[in-house]
Amino acid sequence: MCPMPALQLQHDPEQEALDWFTRLRQPGCDAALRQAFGDWYEHPLNAQAYARLEAYCQQLQAPAPRPRPRVVALRRSRLGLVLGLAFLLLLSVLAFLYWPMLQRLSCELHTESGERRSVRLADGSTLHLDSASAMNVDLRGRTRLLHLVQGQVAIDVMLDGRAMEVQVDDTRIQVFGTRLQLARYHDHDELVVLAGKAMVLQGGDQRLVNAGERVTFSASRINATEKADGKTIDAWRGGLIQASNMPLTQVLERLAAYQGQRVWLLNEQAAYRRVSGTFDLNQPAQSLERLAGDQQLSLFSVSGQWLIVR
Template sequence: MPALQPTPDPEQEALDWFSRLRQPGCDEALRQAFASWCQDPLNARAYAQLEAYWQQLQVPAARPRPRVAKVRRNRAGLCLALLFLMLVAALAWLYWPLMQRLGSELHTDSGERRSVRLADGSTLHLDSASAMNVDLRGRTRQLHLVQGQVYLEVMLDGRAMEVQVDDTRIQVFGTRLQIARHADHDELVVLSGKAAVLQGGDQRLVNAGERVTFSESRINSVEKIDARLADAWRNGQLKARNLPLSEVLERLADYRGQRVWMMNEQAAYQRISGDFDLDHPAQSLERLAADQQLRLHNLLGHWLIVR
């Protein structure tokens, strides 16, 4: 009698295929054989049922967190980063003048006045919080006023001298002159001899007893001055004659290492006159505030808020 053929068992064969397909040695030939086996509808149904049962046994995937929380965290991180950058920028802007001074060859601290005799015999008198670089090696002696104010007593030795103030050049032909840097303009005062201010294609010749103000964009007209008042700061006095209130406040606050923030713009341009003690700037500021009906507020020791 012929041998009886075993009856196919689709569930058992599906289990075998399920195991073999997940082995590391599964190759393309095995997958093709599996595809041929699935041609029988009974086999395909058995394998589908096994696959569905296996999916039910799997541990459910972690529920994704709401995107709103992620967006909130991202916004909070962005805000913190912006605040940090703003703080760094504010500190850099606040301490930049001090960094400039410390990086200059000659400098003074707030409230300090200093006289320096150069190798060519010239003398520099530096006002409070001033900084300057000097190069006397070439045919033209080069000076660069970085900050503050300087009074020059120039020794004539046959060489020319130039003072650089940003992009403006001052050619010195005299023996005594004063250069100052303010918040919104710079200033040249000639006490003896002459000097020329050059900026691009524009220039002004300034004689003894005259002053001229200039900025990055223009040179203003030359004016007559009282030479006796110009260098009073060397003796610790600020003799203001018809000066803007903001400039006087700036000079007094500078001696305390502070920067002025004017809350009243109209008052900033008000012209005032008076004598102020630079060696006691706090008392001078209090007297000026009382005379002009101003309110002064110190902020972190670096700012003087004027209302």
């Protein structure tokens, strides 16, 4: 391409800068053209015009600023947060209410609320399950393993030369006898040995329980052994609670569990009371009404799941 022709009579740096800007970006720009541009650029007015044109072009090529997002209305944000928290709360309540039932159904052996059942195992031992109870059983190894997940069970052990061990959460019970009973409550667990012996093991702690003794334990400790009344403790198998100076809350929980309910005790003083008497497990509603009348308590059933006591 030939060099730029001689300057015209009217000198227009802006127009010439535009011409040079266009020609320099076309294919075939050679050294002679760049030399001619250099000669033209030496003039101060030309250099200023070209600099302004380059700055303008750079502005055109710069990315356009992103539009600012519209601010979501604060009311909508708060409504979404409230709805989200309400949904999570609902899920938590449903999980709390139905988790025990789902846990029971996942176990190998279980009973429904109000149901008592006896099961004979392959080794000849017999399990007597109370209402809303659940167990897993593994008899394949040298040590027969039982796991009480929920509720209460009486075990008649058949001796076959192998050891037997019962698991209650992280507590292990080595069985050296033929008859024992285990129960789980909301704040503790209980072992009663009716014949033979049993060793309760929890971490580095252990407690030997002889026939006619009972022991309570929790996740953190094993309490001292006490004398047990076998007739009173075993009465549930005949459909009765034989309470002898028993905590009121424990009687309420047992009767409510036969109706598939949990107890919510609002009367703080009642939590320290103890009761004695006979209560019919086959008619838990009537037994609860009689107990509430004797103790001057009010009972309120909520959704068939809760029994509020005040």
